[in-house]
Amino acid sequence: MSQPLIDLQHISKKFDDTLVLDDLCLSVRENSFVTLLGPSGCGKTTTLRIIGGFESPDTGNVIFAGNDITKLPPNKRQLNTVFQKYALFPHMSIAENIAFGLKIKKKPKSYIDDKIRYALKLVNLDGFEHRSVDSLSGGQQQRIAIARAIVNEPKVLLLDEPLGALDLKLRQDMQYELIRLKNELGITFIYVTHDQEEALTMSDTIVVMNQGYIQQMGSPEQIYNEPENAFVADFIGESNIVDGLMIHDELVEICGAKFACVDKGFGTNQPVDVVIRPEDIDLVRPENGTLQGVVTHLIFKGVHYEMEVTTPDGFEWLVHSTDMAPVGEKVGIHVDPFDIQIMNKPASEDEEAVGVNE
Amino acid sequence: MKRYSLKQFFQDFYLALILIFLYIPILTMIVLSFNNTKSRTLWGGFTLKWYEQMLQDQAILNALNNTLLIAFVSALIATVIGTASAIGINSMKKLPRTVLMGINNIPILNSEIVTGISLMLCFIAFGISLGFKTVLIAHITFNIPYVILSVMPKLRQTSRYTYEAALDLGASPLQAFFKVVFPDILPGILSGFLMAFTMSLDDFIITHFTRGAGIDTLSTLIYSEVRRGIKPSMYALSAVIFVTVLVLLLITNFTPENNRTGSPQGNDAALVRKRNRSARIRKGVLGIASAAVIFIVGFSTYSRYSVSHSNELYVYNWGEYIDESVIEQFEEETGIHVVYDLFETNEEMYPVIEAGAVQYDAVCPSDYMIQKMAENGLLAEINFDNVPNIKNIDPQFLEMSREFDPENKYSVPYTWGTVGILYNTKLIKERNLPVPERWSDLWNPAYEKEILMQDSVRDAFMVALKSMGYSMNTENPDELELAKQKLIEQKPLVQAYVIDQVRDKMIGGEAAVGVIYSGEMLYIQEEVKNQNLDFSLEYVIPEEGTNLWIDSWVIPANARNKENAEKWIDFLCRPDIALKNFEYITYATPNRAAKELLEPELRNNQAIFPDTEKLEGCEVYRYLGDETDAVYNSLWKEVKSN
């Protein structure tokens, strides 16, 4: 593997007395699309601001292309940021906004004009040069913010929840737009969001964060299918997290029923957390199921039905299925062995947060 | 952990410098308010006597009461009118709304002096006599815009849907307003009220133009006091006001949690609880404070107006020109309530009487001004049957009065004296300056920045005209032009043009020579003795001759209580009263009977009672007609603006 473009080494940061980042290490390869994902307050935005130079870490170093840039002010860094709520300059026209960085660098006028035209074309807003900022919609402002950043040809584009203020439809369109841009420009994107769908759709690599720690880092598929702990499982998509007992390798007991699985190495008779995605549960006839329960809720969701199945011990299973079973019907629950994800139980709340970083 | 950078040091240094600049004056005043001596540079030990003096000063207490009352009532009325109209304006269409908001901004953007003048002209034009109510109206007028400006944004924020939701849930429009909209805009209303209150407290200029007889707010009182000379009780007043304002604002404005906005992690429940608690405390304190103000103001108003004064007397006099106990004695003996008001110069007094903005019953102008008032029909003839004590007045002064009141029918002499030069023996000696003997000595360049001139037209021109040997009543344009040039020539030598302040400035050793009224001499000599000053102040009547002046009581033609005014004048002519006044104001009394009661040493003090026959070349001011007056005025303006 080649040298990482950005390397965060043992970064810690406190605000007042709250620890926001604790000994965080993260490497970003060139030309990747990395998403920092997590609930608000997890430290993802702070990480981005440390990379951008808007916060300085209390300890640790930021390495960019082999150079330590920890103390470099933001205006000297070869990266650009697209801010949450865009942060366009309200007193400048669209063209002036886009030209800002280039004018600072004293580029010739013809070069700047070309760049403005090119950038506007790239974000599909040709001819908007002389419009004022307030005359633009949220989505348009967003694209201008991106255009303003990319004309400077940064090595890395930092995006801080750039789609947070847009409505659903626009957000989906912009996701494709961003992927297209990323491919056309061939630069590294570091993207911050709390929206798991965005993360799954766009990224090469997802970094799930919580309470200042990295919980899991991996491709979208890895993150979704093999969550390493209950937090990741719960945060990414919907899931049933059940207490289980690892009888021995490849056999787990859930709600009193024994399920075959593919995981090994958890010891024998160990309490574990078991994650089963709602779409991985097959509803079968009661007699064919490993577990039996009664359908207690039913909602039509368009592409599938969402059902709640209550088993005798009182656990409510969330089930997504294209087949419908009416409320009150007895059903059997079947799960394929490779759809069962076994995780160690955290010893305490604290350890739950510490996760994989330890 | 964080380094203290050079940049931060410079920033802190800068903040500190500005803070010093902002607070040094205030701190100085607070320190001086505890200083036992009147000196501003010597610490004479700790004392609270200036505070006692302030608390015993009826004028300050009255002004304080007026200030609070006006601020409270005007803020209250402005809040009611302002809130109602904000609601009205907010529901209007764009055009009328823009127009009304534009007019609303006028009193805020307009300079206070123009607002004050315009209101004064308006009151006078509609015959509303200047007084408490005009000040109140003026304050309401400039307060309403602030209320509207603070209610309006809240109204805009209030969603109309909440109002409609309330209607939908069965509330009547009135209920919907008071239960839903009103609580929403209440913070705006409260802050509007507070702003109006503080604006009113702090106002000087508009009050200055719209106030009338006997009504002083703290600001106008301070202004006239300061122009008379700085008294340490003013420092005490400053200290009290500063501390009060500080405490009130700390309680109402300062929320400790607000300075946490720097941290991105808003820390939840504890903070919210804290905020709620401090909001409750603030509300409580605010409630108590406003209840206290209402109580104090209400009580004082009650006590003031509970005694109705059908029997009144409006007196308009110079500052510090009466022993206040004389007023009390008069009120006790006659049962007449006296409303007492002050002016600083004849020129300031005249337009007030002319406009009839305040209908005074007894006024005490000087010689030439009496003539002007009489010629312009502003004076009523005095019925001397009601003034039997006129017999106590030395006839030679009645004779002198014929210069300006030929038939002795309008005026009764109150004080008289000369204008001369006061000099500081020590400064003269130290700087090897000549002892002044003549007016023309005041043009000696050696006196540069050591001269205090009188800041009134006639006195300033008198000095110039006399120094050249002309009459001080000249109407000759050439002579006046020469006098003007002479005054302009003198200006670089002059430290300041002052009126009453000359006395305190000379005592404070600010200047070597000053033009002063002879009546100040007794006070000055006593103060020099009391303060153990290391110099003495001597008075000379310049050789070229000077102004021999008489201040007399007159009754304006529009007086409403003429008989009371005659009783007042008669009372002042009583020997015991005249003596009391003389001892207080120390200006020579024309009252023969009173003079005889004086100790011989005082009676023969040449500075106070110069032998009138020896005063060669002395004149009494005559009124020279409006046109010549205008010439004097415009020449004087040329001098001042040069």
Place this chain on the structure above:
Amino acid sequence: MRQNMKRLLAGPYVLWMIGFTIIPLLLVVYYGLTDKNGTFTFANVLSISTPEHMKALLLSLVLSLISTVICLLLAYPLALILRKRGIGQGSFVVFIFILPMWMNFLLRTLAWQTLLEKNGVINGILNILHLPNLAIINTPWAIILGMVYNFLPFMILPIYNVMIKIDDNTINAARDLGAGTLQTLFYIWIPLSVPGIISGITMVFVPALTTFVISSLLGGSKILLIGNVIEQEFTRGSNWNLGSGLSLVLMIFILISMALIAKYDKEGEGTAF
């Protein structure tokens, strides 16, 4: 119907405005454009061109301009420092800087008289240190000092209030795009705080231009400003027509500043309160 009822609530104030704002101003216009006998004349307004009035007006303009510039130069960095340090609007630090505004205006000026007089506090201290005395009382400098001192908070507050509304990320964006400290100041901070600057300038300039208190307390009545001329025409000279005429001239300057405010401060964000 209901909206109409609501509009009626503005009725009392409309009457009040007519009675105590509009009619009084019309009276100033009337007096300003007539002579003592009530005949129409421009003489009062034109008398601004006489040397003594012109001198007073020019001096007022010069002194108030200098004071306004000094206030701006002092207040802008101050507001910027407070803003950059993320000091919140209700915080004690900001409070401390605007507190003197609530102190009685005359007492504030009186304080400077005490400090500056020939035998005042400053000279007393200088004497003890055997340093040369400061002789600025009764000179234009004392008046400028008084103006700056009295009106400085009126400059700090509106600028600060506008700055506090500028999003941190707008500034970060500029830094991010390569702007250094000075470039950020000139391209972002200053253009974005123009409403506050304009409002601060008017809040300092108008009262400074028309003051008569500061000049009479700190100028020893030797220095005649246009405010003093007008005040004296009303309280001493008894020529109200002339005073009104000169007030009309002053109002022109106020109209100009109103126009400036309307142009730059459309949202009304640059107010001190």
